[in-house]
Amino acid sequence: KVLIDVPRSDLAEELAQSQTKIQVLQDTLQQVLDRREEERQSKQLLELYLEALKNEDSILSKVTESESVPREEMDVVDMGTSGAGTSARTALSDQILAILKEKPAPELCLDSQTLELVVREDTHALAAALSWDKQKAKAVQQACDQELSKRLQQVQTLHSLRSASRGKKAWP
Secondary structure (H helix, E strand, O other): OHHHHOOHHHHHHHHOOOHHHHHHHHHHHHHHHHHHHHHHHHHHHHHHHHHHHHHHHHHHHHHHHHHHOOHHHOOOEEEEOOOOOOEEEEOOOHHHHHHHHHOOOHHHOOOHHHHHHHHHOOHHHHHHHHOOOHHHHHHHHHHHHHHHHHHHHHHHHHHHHHHHHHHOOOOO
8 A cells, every 4th residue: 555655756766667667566556455445345245145144034934933833822912901891912922022111222122023013013002011102102113113124125235236246247
């Protein structure tokens, strides 16, 4: 890097070479640095891609697991309410409810499948299960929805990068 930044005339004088040879040397050094930077960025992108694939596989396996578990085995919280014998039910486990209640940003602590469950949950049932008002429950659901959307956007971006990289020639 230092040799690239030195003025050509000073370097030519110091090395007793012509400015043309020094220009070729500096250009070659710059190309090597550029290639190293491209390789570093490619490695980072590949690591990101592999991590996303691993996360995607994890999400798919969790979805497959949840589809194979019979509905009656899921934790159901039954909170009796006054009125015509109705009850507020939530399919969220006690552990998920605890996270929603205790964490300042619970949407960052939950996996994507759980975020979907929270978003789909009836707001009234969620508020009753957490002993919150409806607005607070709705705010948590919206935060979970935004986090889920962000994660899905990241996966779509990585898929786009994969598609774009397939269209390019293989790197030397």
